[in-house]
Amino acid sequence: MEFSDPKVQLQIAYLLGGSMVVVNFALLYQSRMSSVINAFAIHATILGLAVAWQANVQNAPNLYITAAIALVFKALALPAALHYVVRKLNVHRTVEMVFGTGLTMMAGVALVGLAVMIMQPVTQHSGALVTIDLIFAMAVLFLGVLMMITRRNAVTQVIGFMAMENGLILAAVGVHGMPLVVEISVALAVLVAFIVFGLFLFRIRERFYSLDVRYLDPDSRIPQ
Amino acid sequence: MLGFVLWGVLAEGLFGVVAVAGRRVTSIGTVIYGGCLAVSLSVALTAVLFLVQGGAPANDALILPIGLPWLHAHFRLDVLSAFFLFVVGLGGAAVSLFALGHSRHPNKHYPDPTRILPFYPLFLAAMTLVLVADDAFVFLFSWEFMSLSSWLLVLANHREKGNADAAFIYLVMAGIGTVALLFAFGLLAGVEGHYAFSAMRGAPHTVALATAVLLLALIGAGGKAGIVPLHIWLPLAHPSAPSWVSALMSGVMTKVAVYGFIRLTFDLVGPGQWWWGGLVMAIGGVTAVMGVLKALMQHDLKRLLAYHTVENIGIIFIALGLALAFGANHRPALAALALTAALLHVFNHSVFKSLLFIGSGAVLWATGNRNMERQGGLIHRMPGTALAFLLGSAAISALPPLNGFVSEWLLLQGLLFGPQLPQWPMKMEIPIVAAMLALSAALAATCFVKAFGIVFLGRPRTPEAAQAPETDRYSLTAMFFLAGLCVLVGILPAPILDLIEPAVRLLSGETMAGAEGTNWLWLVPVDAARSSYSGLAMLVLTALAAVTLSLLIRRYLSHGVRRSAAWDCGFPDDSPSSQYTASSFAQPIRRVFGTALLAAREEVTMPEPGDTSPARFEVRLTDYAWNWFYRPxxxxxxxxxxxxxxxxxxxxxxxxxxxxxxxxxxxxxxxxxx
Incomplete structure (x- = not known):
């Protein structure tokens, strides 16, 4: 196999992007908190690999920094921190879903279809890499939001949010010449989000002795 | 000349600043109102000069680099805006004179002058600016400015019960109206967005678009003028303002609204459909009758006057509708007749409504109460005010030889030509509208018999009314100036018709037959053989008849000595409360029309024999406009x-x-x- 062949390069980029979508479905499927966090670590790892591959293909060494951020920060540090939070706060170890797994998965499939239908006409005149890359990115974005709105627990919502961020970065690296500044700002945004959500978790914990966001509802019927 | 008007606007704007800066100076009111008087008078004179020259420089236009950076402000003075400038200037001058008098001796019934003085000149400036605007942006800006400054003036008395609500309803209705006008101009501007009036005037408009503009103009400008069912704010907001501001709002601002309607439908949209006329006339007829009926039921003097504004706006809209119908059927001479009637009534109403409102202001100042049931016998204490108010009442009741009669007579002459229209619906509608007009004129007379009789005649009902002082010389001068105009225009309408004629020619392409300035004494709208009217002849004949009759009665009928039981002038009881009240005077009309049209309910609570509680009589009225158009x-x-x-x-x-x-x-x- 010749790695300098453009066709092969393209296929590898597709493989990595596609795996992110698949892992995203895995994220949706998990019912235990620790495995959700692990799945997210895999998600971030694949993102790191995809970014690194793009850095190689596009001959853009600055993208290696982004890849490093994804691998070190998102694939290692954040999951570790989340594991710590879950242990420390004694969070309920099962994922509380709003709809059943099957329904959520079906909605996810529909969203991937929608992403294809939206992105194909828009990127007709761009290259094949851009089209497929943006489709995958859009699908990851949609699935991230879907995760956020179909999970009751705050930790899983944080993970959905960060999966969404991964989608954004995947979209950013697929396009030639994305400046590094934006990369770092995106990474910082994730960091800020993590801090905010972290505080948020501690606050809920302090107030309600639970991380169930239903306690934030004004009309909540849960006995406190 | 346009430049002069704009300098006047600027000066009035500066007065607003001066009023804020000099709010601690005691004589600041004199300065501001005196300045407004001077500016308004010069604006009116400028307009007259412009019109006397026949609007010879037909395009007195200016483009100033103010407003939005990419959209210069267009101003233009044409014969139509000049005529309305004349109306606004004259009304503004008389009202400012009255305000000048009243600001010199405030009493406890008056709101804090610092809440009025800054906004009064701005209100005048905004009204003037609407009239000279030549693009949609300037027009809407000044229109909204006019609404907001008058809204602040309505709020001047904000502590009085109900005023804050009235101001709120006014603000909401003004907002709806401005939005409607915004859409109307947007439709006229088209996709390219030519906001200058000259571009809109030339552009071809489809019937559907033109109809939409007409409806939006009815909502926007008509609502500001007070057509039913958009009138609900008017009788609340107009009386709540200080009396001279009420005079401006009722007498002058509604005319600016009529100007907006004429500018949009007659000038910018272009030739119309015949049924537009039918629609506008129907709205006008309903407005006239409902306005006067509601007026009859009021016992608050200023609210009664405000409802009469609704009635007179109805009359003006009947005339405008008639002009639209004739114009669409290519009868320009008859359209000119109807338009002359409309514009003359615009002028007349601004004169006598300003007069009546400042008269009611004098009464309010003297007795501290707007309720008619607490007045009475004021003719003895305030003879000057009473005489001026009487003249105004007679004029608004369309009694010859005063000015109200001339315009309503012209309108009826126009309506008599209605059967010449080819469309059957119009042939059927016009007699009905004519009957409504006649009915509203008759009811207006009834209403002003009530207003004048209860307030000025009889015996005082309260100690305040018995002690009421006559108002000051400035205010009396203002009132007699306006009353004199009522008489003068009634007797010799020709000079005013000369001022109206260029505008009528601009809008209808034709001129009213009798308005060519050759005949000063006789008004011949179409044909001398058909009908003609002379105010002077009417005056001489009426005077002759009255003198002869009184001499005859004195000579032949009151000589004989008669013996009869002593008649105590209809007051068997000594208490002044045994006199006719405003409510009892209106009762027959309330029984005839009120039940059906106003859902009037009378309730009498009689105590049981032996019970010492008082008997009560209550009247409840419902405005169907609220129930049908606002509550849902x-x-x-x-x-x-x-x-x-x-x-x-x-x-x-x-x-x-x-x-x-x-x-x-x-x-x-x-x-x-x-």
């Missing part, structure tokens, strides 16, 4: 709000879900769009 949308908004409020109390997850669903739906819509 209000309920709809409330129930929608109730329904959507469920969405406001959700978890973060649900909010995210809503946003996501919206995004997905929008994306799908966007996709299917492509």
């Amino acid at each position: 949308p209000g309920r709809l908004v409330l129930s929608l709000a109730e329904w959507t409020s469920v969405m406001q109390r959700q978890s973060i997850r649900r909010y995210l879900g809503f946003m996501f669903a919206t995004l997905i739906i929008l994306l799908m819509v966007g996709m299917s769009w492509n």
Whole structure:
């Protein structure tokens, strides 16, 4: 196999992007908190690999920094921190879903279809890499939001949010010449989000002795 | 000349600043009102000069680099705006003179002058600016400025019960009106967005678009003028303002609204459909009758006058509708007749309504009360005010030889030509509208017999009324100036018709037969053989008849000595409360029309024999406009709000879900769009 062949390069980029979508479905499927966090670590790892591959293909060494951020920060540090939070706060170890797994998965499939239908006409005149890359990115974005709105627990919502961020970065690296500044700002945004959500978790914990966001509802019927 | 008018506007704007800066100076009121008087008078004179020259420089236009950076402000003075400038200037001058007098001796019934003085000149400036605007932006800007400054003036008495509500309703209705006008101009401007009036005037408009503009103009400008059912704010807001501001709002601002309607429908849209005339006339007829009926039921003097404004606006709209119908049927001479009637009534109403409102202001100042049931016998204490008010009442009741009669007579002459229209619906509608006009004139006379009789005649009903002082010389001068105009225009309408004629020619392309300035004494609208009127002859004949009759009666009928039981002038009881009251005077009319049209309910509570509690009589009136046009949308908004409020109390997850669903739906819509 010749790695300098453009066709092969393209296929590898597709493989990595596609795996992110698949892992995203895995994220949706998990019912235990620790495995959700692990799945997210895999998600971030694949993102790191995809970014690194793009850095190689596009001959853009600055993208290696982004890849490093994804691998070190998102694939290692954040999951570790989340594991710590879950242990420390004694969070309920099962994922509380709003709809059943099957329904959520079906909605996810529909969203991937929608992403294809939206992105194909828009990127007709761009290259094949851009089209497929943006489709995958859009699908990851949609699935991230879907995760956020179909999970009751705050930790899983944080993970959905960060999966969404991964989608954004995947979209950013697929396009030639994305400046590094934006990369770092995106990474910082994730960091800020993590801090905010972290505080948020501690606050809920302090107030309600639970991380169930239903306690934030004004009309909540849960006995406190 | 346009430049001069704009300098006047600027000066009035500066007066607003001066009023704020000099609010601690005691004689600041004199300065401001004196300045407004001077500016208004010069604006009126400028307009007259412009009109006397026949509007020879037909385009007195200016483009100033102010306003939005990419949109210069266009101003233009043409014969139509000049005529309305004359009306605004004259009304503004007389009212400012009255205000000048009243600001010199404030009493406890008056609001803090610092709440009036800054806004009064701005209000005048805004009205002037509307009239010289030549693009939609300047027009809407000044229109909204006019609404807001008058809104602040309505709020001057904000501590009085009901005034804050009145101001709020006014603000809401003014907002709806401005939005309607915004859409009207947007439709006229078309996709290219030519906001200058000259571009709109030339552009071809489809019938559907033109009709939409007419309806929007009816909502926007008509609502400001006070047509039923958009009148509801008017009888609340006009009386709540200080009396001289009420005079401006009722006498002058409604005329600016009529100007807006004429500018939009006659000038900018171009030739209309015959049924537009039918629609506008029907609205005018209903407005006239409902306005006067509601006026008859009031016992608050200023509110009664405000309802009469609604009635007179109805009369003006009947005339405008008639002009539209004739114009659409290519009868320009008859359209000119109807337009002359409309514009003359605009002038007349501004004169006598300003007079009546400042008269009521003098009464309010003297007795501290707007309620007619607490006045009485003021003719002895305030003879000057009473005489001026009487002249105004006679003029608004369309009694010859005063000015109100001339315009309503002209309008009736125009309506008599209605059967010449080819359309059957119009042939049927016009006699009905004519009957409504006659009915409203008769009811107006009844109403002013009541207003004048209860307030000025009889015996004082309260100690305040018995002690009422006559108002000052400035105010009396203002009143007699306006009353003199009522008489003068009634007797010799020709000079005013000369001022109206250029505008009528501009709008209808034709001129009224009798308005060519050759005949100063006789008014011949179409044909001398058909009908003619001379105010002077009428005056001489009436005077002769009255003198002869009184001499005859004195000579032949009151000589004989008669013996009869002593007649105590209809007052068997000594108490002044045994006199006719405003409510009892209106009772027959209330019984005839009130039950059906106003859902009037009279309730008498008689105590049981032996019970010492007083008997009570209560009248309840309903305005169907509220029930039909305002309550249902209000309920709809409330129930929608109730329904959507469920969405406001959700978890973060649900909010995210809503946003996501919206995004997905929008994306799908966007996709299917492509």
